[in-house]
Amino acid sequence: MRRAGTIAALLVLLLSVHVATAPLKPVYVGTRACGTCHDGQASGHQFTRWAQTKHARGWDVLKRPESVAIARLSGLRRNAWEEPICLGCHTTGYNAEEWQKDDDFRMEDGVQCETCHGPGSEYMREEVMRNREQAVHAGLRLSGKHDCLGCHIEKNSHVTVLGTKPFNLEAAWPLIAHPKQAHGRLPQPTSPATTGALSAEAEAVLAHLQNTYKSPSRLAFRPSSSELWVTLEGSGSIAILDATARKKIDEIRIGNAPCDVAFTPDGALAFVSNREDDTVSVIDASLRKVTTTLPTGDEPHGVLADREGKHLYILNTSSDDIGVYDISTLSRVKTLSAGRGPWSLAMSPDGARIAATNTYSHLTGFRKPGYSEITVMDADLGIVTERWRVPDTNLMMGIAWHPSGEFAVATMNRTKNLVPMTRLLQGWTITNGLAVLWKDGAVDQVLLDQPGLGFADATAVAMTPDGRYALVTSAGTNRVAVVNTAKLVDLARNGTAEFRRNILPNHLGQSHRFVDAYVDVGRRPRGIVVAPDGTAAFVANALDDSISVINLATLRLESEIGLDGPATITKVRRGEQLFHSAAITFRRQFSCASCHPDGHVDGLSYDIEADGIGVSPVDNRTLRGINDTGPFKWEGTNPSLSRQCGARLSIFFTRIQPFTPDELSALDLYITTIARPPNRYWEPGVPLTPAQRRGKALFERQETVTGRPIPRENQCVTCHMPPYYTNRQKTDVGSKHASDRQGIFDVPHLNNIYDSAPYLHNGIAHTLEEIWTVHNPYDTHGVTNDLTKDQLNDLIEYLKTL
Amino acid sequence: MKCRVFLLVIVLTGLAFAEPGTPYVYKNWRQFTVEDGLPNDHIFAVKSQGNHIWVGTENGLARIDKRSGKVESWTEAEGLPWRVVTGIDVNPRTGEVWLALFGGGLARFSAGRFDHWHQMNSGIVNDVAYGVAVQDEFVWVATTAGASRYNTVTKEWQIFTEKNAPMEEIWNYGVHYRDGKVHLAVWGSGVLEYDVATQRWKDYLDPDGEMEIDLYRDDGIIHVITTAANYIDKTLWVSTYFGACRYDGRNWRGYYNMDSGLASDFINNLRGRSEKEAWFATDKGASAIVDAATNTWVTYTRDANSATGRAVVTRDKTVIETVEMGLNLPHNYILAVDIDGNDVFVATSHGLAWGIGDGYYPGLRPESTVSQDVRRNQP
Structure with a gap:
């Protein structure tokens, strides 16, 4: 009896160990695992064909100088190989958590099979793969041309730097075709990509990066002294001036985008807020040395x-x-x-x-x-x-x-x-x-x-x-x-x-x-x-x-x-100066920054055009990281920033001579470099929370809670496809209001969506929840009415991570 | 030797039959009704904090200044997001007042500004909110479709239902936080305890599983239909529509009208004061167990005909003393109780009663040590 009890206990223990260590699935296995079977004559040299495409070198190019310029022109702060938006199109599984990657999986292998076909651990076995239905059930995605458009859209940042021709989907599709039946011979290797000469704009961006402007923001006198401390937002430092001598005497590195500075009454400690780091530096004012860094709230x-x-x-x-x-x-x-x-x-x-x-x-x-x-x-x-x-x-x-x-x-x-x-x-x-x-x-x-x-x-x-x-x-x-x-x-x-x-x-x-x-x-x-x-x-x-x-x-x-x-x-x-100058408006009444402080929003909805009071009001939209999210305007009528900021600006906003071409070019270049703050709800490499993970599944789902298929046009990811979370199309999600001229609007990107309330084209939704609880009664803006309240909460927690 | 044994027997016998003492009886009461400025007489919630008494009514929120007695009120016309206020808690660190709105979700009142969270604009699980409790930087809401927890720093909402908590039913009547534990009183699911440190749940259910009777006395919570739960001094007090109970972490004790001073087994709410003392809001008066060890109670009722009040002191079911007084409660149907320092606040269906506890003492005192001034000279 005692022995039986011991055996039972061991079984329970083994079971619990098994449960505790059982891998969460599915996971990415990497293209080499696919190549084990999908290569050679019988498979049409699928792996080798892939290896010779640009897809296989997707990650490598992120370290080129062009990528530095492209990242800046996309409003990104970090290296391209660290930015989710870049990784989203240059690698596979960029937003996967560690547990979702097999040991042999390497992001460095670029855009791999599982980008289109989904993580393969569950369908990779031969007996599964030989049964199409079973493979699909196990997670195999059968992708179509449409999926290419998540990345292969015209990106201003890339066009500016690389001068890339517009992507022709019909022409490109055969180039990556990899039918299983053999074609008899391997395709010719593509010639190595060359860096070549950079565009003038790329050179301008790289030149700009060589110049660290100080961009002073605020000042404070250290108590009982003539020391004047100035935060330098651009260089991430503090300048210390001798106010009596009228000269700078020191500069100390603090953090990213220092904004304000204050002292204790005795002047012993200084505090500097670092907007981009979500910290406050505590400085020994006598030693001029950061002694502590306090974590703060957002910005x-x-x-x-x-x-x-x-x-x-x-x-x-x-x-x-x-x-x-x-x-x-x-x-x-x-x-x-x-x-x-x-x-x-x-x-x-x-x-x-x-x-x-x-x-x-x-x-x-x-x-x-x-x-x-x-x-x-x-x-x-x-x-x-x-x-x-x-x-x-x-x-x-x-x-x-x-x-x-x-x-x-x-x-x-x-x-x-x-x-x-x-x-x-x-x-x-x-x-x-x-x-x-x-x-x-x-x-x-x-x-x-x-x-x-x-x-x-x-x-x-x-x-x-x-x-x-x-x-x-x-x-x-x-x-x-x-x-x-x-x-x-x-x-x-x-x-x-x-x-x-x-x-x-x-x-x-x-x-x-x-x-x-x-x-x-x-x-x-x-x-x-x-x-x-x-x-x-x-x-x-x-x-x-x-x-x-x-x-x-x-x-x-x-x-x-x-x-x-x-x-x-x-x-x-120069563009930054233009952006912040009211000289662009009749009688210098306002600047671009008046509605876009810090390149962001002012939280208002505007009745812009002279088409009657209250007709087609539109919510202000952020300028942070928008270069590749055109067309612009809620009605999507401006395909480029130059159109948005050119003559149109004069007609509707400034009522003064439009910018000269050089000014417009500089302004547009500056706008494209307005950076998006780090996402406060998710940091690359950090696992999603359980709620975020559940929300991600809802965002990517293809079936309702009851198993009913969701039409493709009503799935979240169809219009808000990663990595920008916009397909850059115009669509009708049933949000037309009585005051609107028409109901087809630009699909907005969702990056850092949490910090740009209100929402929808006219700002009628004060919170993300209201988009679906109030303004989606007929499931025209994605199928959401089958969700329980906790599921909607999960979805929103995920959206905040984008 | 015989003499000593005899004396010891005499002493022990004397101790055994000695009166354990007398409880404090509240005799000084103030009443507040619409005539005093309350927006409505149906008082659903009361919370005393510092110099203010916050009052939640069927049609508005009121704040009474304790020093001046002045009443300020807010209805929907003054910005209150929803007319019915069923729960109130105050964050002592920030001074923010949190309101459970019956049909309106959750609101925060801070320096004259109302913020409103409801099903449509936030992650709260349901708008029919019964209770609210502040747990550090979190706010808990008991609703008819589960409990919600709002992180005031990250702004994240979390929902607790049968999916992620041992909640057999999801109709949450009450929520209370103290000493690292959140307690939910759930209609049909007893009391759920959430340990903040471990983030784990523990449930307290009626062990006999009988809905109509408490088959085995003191075996656990007396009924799964609970209305409130308070945790204080490591003691859990629970009210139900079928009586009350107390759990000291080791033993359960049930209280009924038939064998205690409890005015009625139909209890809408409770407020624990200590491991010894708790106040129960019943449909027939306010009953306070003032010394759990001796089962000594004081029950306050109002004479419907004369509008005068009475306090009855009982031990078990034996009446020890009846204290007649002037005004005490404006009505015997009690919906909520709060305690702040020496004072008690009783929310009734016809106004608020404020019991001023000058000279209050906890537990029992020998009659001879109780100040005559306190015992008899109060109005």
Whole structure:
């Protein structure tokens, strides 16, 4: 009896071991495994034929210089052989997890059999392969021409660099045909691919990469010193200036895209947010050395230490929250809910309150005016106590408190996105200015525009120590407005309710009543800070790699401090300057960046064309990594960026002479290099979570939950085929709204889809869920109505990884 | 020697028959109804946090300032995403108030702003939400189609149903978090315990499997149709529509109207205060077991005719004391209870009662040590 028990226990143990070690299937086995059988005369030399195609060298070419240029022109940051989008077309199983790859599988073997036929571990056995039905059941995919189009679409990035001819599917198909019956002789090997001369654009991109621009962003004085610290977004470093001597004294490497810098009250520690790394560098300010790197939420922007030096506040722009950290332990204490896109922080003079701007308007509903939020925290309690509403605004960025504590001012745009942009000629499409945030939560708004000259892209604001001036940068017109706060307060407080509610926020002719001077500075002034003694203001000119110094006694530009950026202005850099300049618009009202801050979106839907109020509104779309996702526009009518940004721009947006060909070429080149941030939900090489894995299966499924076949045109991957997750076609998914002219729209790519709400062509869906729960009642946008709620959650978790 | 033995017997006999002591009785009550500013008198949820009492009603949310008694309220017209608030919890770190909305899913109220998650715009499993609990950076919601957990940092939703939890039925009535454990009270599936550290589930079911009777006393949870579960001091308190029970990690103990001070076996909700004390929201008054070791209870009821209140102290089923008082509960149909410090808050179908616990003491005290001021002079 005892022996029987022992045997039973052993059996259970063996079974459990077997279960625990049983491989998860199917897995990729590699093309060599296929070649074991699929070669030689009887098989039509299938393996050898493949080995002589470009498919077999797909991975190798990723290390060529051209690939560097192509990656940059695709908005990618890493090496091409590390980027999922590149690997998706140059290798097999690029998004497979480790367990999905057999030991003999090598990504380096390029585009292999299993790219088209699916991972082969379950159908590779001869007895299975000899039974077509059984093989299909085991996972063999019988691919058709259509599958080629996932990769073999015209990619602007490749055309620009390689000058590749348009892909002819009909002509190409026979070249890779590999019928099992022998043809008698092997095909002639193709000649080795040659690098050849690079295109001018490729050379321009590579030249640009040789020039590391500094792109200064924000500045802060180290307490009790003359050290002025400047974040250099382009070079991933901090410049340290001697503000008294007006010169740069040091530069230290920090992380990727450092954005904001703040100090503890004693100046011992500095904190720098690294937007692209999702970290904050903690620096020993005396040693000028990074001592710790704090993980943060998504895309950290503003940082600020409280008056006691106990807590550090970090704004996570992409995850819409605020991390509160204990400075003594350098650990996160809590996460507070912000508005949308928290951007900058400012502490009230008494240190009791900390206010944060939020760059995106709240989503308020289809074609409803938005409002921005100022998130106010109690510095002692470390909690949000107030959320001030600033109506009809967006892109609120800079903020500063008046030393009296009576009010703060914050930069803002007032974008008239609900009416056609014809009002540009009246100077009233996007207006720019300041919100006056009274300490009791009341808000006034004033414009810094002038009737004939806009104040595009008000970005940062700083207050003089005596509170006399608020200095505001206009990143689009390269100026600083010197706002006389006494006049501003007088204007606001003595106005009638009607004046304050309707006139002051909209009237272009009011700024002369409170602006004492406009001072010209360098290109794209982003950050501004006033010296503690109040004698000078320092402005970070992002596209000149310099710091402008404004004499606050004369209100004139005093000097400029160089940051040792490259002397050469590359074509890409020239395009970047054009992108951020309001000189492209009638009366300099806005720049490309006004709607595409950081090359991304402003979260608004626009009624662009003069076809009637409310007709065919369209959601703003990101410019990050879009080069190969054309056609452009939601209606897909612009096949190229040059068309999108050329004459069309003049007609619908800027109402001024279009770019010259050289300017347009530079602008387009810059746009193609706007990089997509690393995906926050999946890192290449890291296994998917169980929910993501289940979602992937749903994304790729061909049958409903009940086993009913899903028509090909209704499968997710048909239109959103990897690696761009768009087939670049136009299609009708039943999303036509009563306000739309037509219902056929461009299939959008899904890369980093999680950070570009709202969704659908008109921005009617506020969340990914709403695309299917609300706007897909008849399964016209993929078959989803058979999914349970947990399955839909899984699908969305996967979509976030793309 | 004989003398010593005799004395010992006398002492032991005396101890055996000595009264174990007297519980604290709440006599100072404040009431809040629509006349005081509540948006509705049907109170489904109450949560006290700091200086505020949050009140969830059939038509709106209210916040009572404890210091001034001032009532602020929010209905759908003021931005509340859904009219019926059935559950409230507060994140003590952030001050954010989380609301379970009966038919409306989940909402967060933070510094005047409501955020709304429902079936259509989020991953919550169902909009019919009964309860909500904050577990660090997660928020749990008990719904009629399972439980949902929302990660407020990653924004990820997770659903727990029969697919991934030992949930024989998916109708979740209550959820509670404390000390690393989440407890779900599930209609027909007893109590489910989720260990946050191990991410594992454990179920508590009625061992006798009988729906109509509790066949074997104290063998486990008394019924699988549970309404609430609270875990405190490593003790699990459970309410059902058929009585209550307590589990100390080793032994179960059931409580019924027939042999305890429980006003009724029909219990809508509960709030555990300690391993000794728990308050039960019944359809016939608020019953508090104040000393589990001696099965001592205090049950608060209102006289429907005179609008005066009464507290009855019992041990087992024996009435020890009846304390008549003025106002206590606005109604005997109790839907929820909360405890904060010395005070208790009772949600009824006709307003809120706030029991002010000046001089409160836990458990029992000998009668002689209880302050006469506390015992008799309260209004």
